[in-house]
Amino acid sequence: MANIDFKGKNILITGGSRGIGKATALAFASKGANVGINYRSNEQAALDTLNELPGKNHGLFQYDIGEKDSPESLIRDFTGKFGRIDLLVNNAGVSSFHNIDNEFDEWNEAWEHILNVNLIAAANLCYWASREMKRHNGGKIINVSSRGAFRGEPDQPAYAASKAGLNAMSQSMAKALAKYRVYVYVVAPGFTETDMGLQALSEKEKTQLMQESPFGRMATPAEVANAILMLASDGLEYASGAILDINGASYLRT
Numbered sequence: 589m590a591n592i593d594f595k596g597k598n599i600l601i602t603g604g605s606r607g608i609g610k611a612t613a614l615a616f617a618s619k620g621a622n623v624g625i626n627y628r629s630n631e632q633a634a635l636d637t638l639n640e641l642p643g644k645n646h647g648l649f650q651y652d653i654g655e656k657d658s659p660e661s662l663i664r665d666f667t668g669k670f671g672r673i674d675l676l677v678n679n680a681g682v683s684s685f686h687n688i689d690n691e692f693d694e695w696n697e698a699w700e701h702i703l704n705v706n707l708i709a710a711a712n713l714c715y716w717a718s719r720e721m722k723r724h725n726g727g728k729i730i731n732v733s734s735r736g737a738f739r740g741e742p743d744q745p746a747y748a749a750s751k752a753g754l755n756a757m758s759q760s761m762a763k764a765l766a767k768y769r770v771y772v773y774v775v776a777p778g779f780t781e782t783d784m785g786l787q788a789l790s791e792k793e794k795t796q797l798m799q800e801s802p803f804g805r806m807a808t809p810a811e812v813a814n815a816i817l818m819l820a821s822d823g824l825e826y827a828s829g830a831i832l833d834i835n836g837a838s839y840l841r842t
Contacts, residue, residue, distance in 0.1 A: 592619060592817060592818070592821045593619060593620065593822075594616055594619040594620050594621035594820070595619070595620030595621070596620065596621075596622070597616075597620075597621045597622065597674040597675065598621070598622045598624070598666075598670040598671070598672055598673055598674045598675070599613075599616045599621045599622065599623050599624065599674065599675045599677065599820075600624040600626065600649075600662075600663075600666050600673055600675070600676050600677065600717070601613050601616075601623065601624065601625060601626065601677040601679055602626040602653055602662075602676075602677065602678055602679050602680035602713065603626065603627070603628075603679045603680030603681065604623075604624075604625035604626055604627060604634075604637065604677075604679065605625055605627040605630055605633040605634040605636075605637050606630070606633050606637070606782065606783065607780070607782035607783070607809050608679055608732065608777070608780060608782065608809045608812045608813065609625070609677075609679045609680070610637045610809065611808075611809035611810045611812065611813035612677055612679065612809075612812075612813040612816050612817075613625055613637060613641060614637075614640060614641060614642075614813070615810070615813040615814065615816070615817050616675075616817065616820075617641040617642045617643050617646065618642050619817070620643070621643075621675075622643070622645045622646060622670055623641055623646045623647075624646070624647050624648075624649055624666045624669070624670065625637060625638060625646070625647070625648050625649065626649045626650075626651055626653065626662060626680065627648065627649075627650055628650070628651070628652045628653070628680070629650075629652075631648075631650070634648050634650070635648070645670075647666075647669050647670075649662055649665055649666060653680055653705065653709040653710075653713065654682075654701070654704050654705040654709050658709070659709055659712035659713045659715070659716050660712070660716050662713070662716075663713065663716040663717050663720060664716075667720050672720065672723075672724045673717055673720050673721060673724075673727060674721075674727050674728070675727060675728045675729070675730070675820050676713060676714070676717040676727070676728075676729045676730070677729075677730050677732070677816060678710040678713055678714070678729065678730070678731040678732060678754075679732045680705065680709075680710075681705065681706045681732065681750075682701065682702055682705045682706065683702060683706075683744055683746075683747040684698050684701075684702070684744070684747075685743050685744060686698035686699075686743070686744065686745070686746065687742060687743050687745070688745075698746050699746040699749075702746040702747055702750050703746060703749070703750050703753070705750075706747070706750035706751065706753075706754060707750045707753045707754055707757065710731060710754055710757070711757050714729055714731075714757070714761055714772070717729060718761070718765055718768070718770050721765075721768070721770045722765075722768045722770065725769060726768065726769030726770055726771075727769075727770050727771075728770070728771045728772070728773070728819075728820055729758075729761070729770065729771070729772045729773070730772075730773045730774070730775065730816050730819055730820060731754050731755075731757075731758045731772070731773070731774050731775075732774075732775055732777070732812075732816075733751045733754050733755050733758075733774045733775065733776040733777075733831065734747070734748070734751040734776055734777060734778075735776055735777065735778045735833065735835045735838065735839045736748040736751055737751035737752040737754070737755050737776060738752075738776070738839060738841055739839045751776075754774070755774055755776070755831055758772050758773070758774045758829070758831075759772075759774075759829045759831075762828040762829035763829070766828060769825075771824075771825050771827075771828035772828055772829065773819040773827065773828065773829070773830055773831075773832070774830070774831040774832065775812060775815045775816055775819065775831075775832050775834055776831055776832065776833050776834065776835070777807055777812045777834045777835060778800070778801070778806070778807055778833075778834065778835030778836060778838045778839065779797045779800075779806050779807070780806060780807045780808070780809055780812055781805075781806040781807065781808055781809070782809055800838040800839075801835070801836035801837060801838040802836070802837050802838075803836040803837070805836070806836075807834055807835070807836060811834060812834050815832055815834050819832065
């Protein structure tokens with residue numbers, strides 16, 4: 589049986605100030621973990637989240653993970669504060685609407701920026717975190733992907749491609765790191781009811797998204813956080829490499 593107890597465990601969550609990241613930080617803190625919240629620019633949101641966390645031994649880490657040296661510096665600062673890293677949750681991500689009918693400069697800029705943050709930065713964080721985990725007899729990495737990696741996103745193709753790449757990278761790392769007792773998993777949510785996400789949608793788009801699921805609603809951040817919590821628990825090591833869909837049966841794959 590999985591052991592959902594993280595007392596004394598050190599957890600780093602990228603994009604941890606709002607949405608899924610915030611819900612994940614709250615979930616781990618409620619189970620006794622020491623939580624590090626990475627954020628890029630919204631200091632007030634990060635402070636608000638920090639102040640909501642149960643317990644005292646938490647911290648904020650301001651880094652734009654898309655900058656080349658930031659992943660190494662973030663892992664170094666986190667381990668400097670907590671001594672070791674037990675779990676990395678790669679949650680930070682970006683997207684924008686862009687399609688094949690856009691002007692080339694807009695198209696190319698979207699591809700470069702989205703792939704850099706969603707895939708390259710996540711891969712580099714896996715690199716530096718796993719080096720620390722190997723020194724301390726293991727750890728876990730959970731990467732937050734998307735159903736868009738499987739179904740295609742015609743208006744956000746770089747986003748879909750970045751998440752498909754994240755899935756493949758994660759499974760490659762699950763194989764490469766198993767001998768070091770470093771386990772790698774993926775959660776792939778559908779559209780999730782976050783303030784930032786909902787602000788970008790019209791009422792018609794919200795209705796259409798809710799109709800995609802037989803539940804008639806979107807996922808809540810807490811539901812995605814619960815899936816991350818489960819995968820991080822002791823006893824699920826043999827599931828390394830798994831991709832867990834959290835999309836309310838809106839997109840089913842075999």
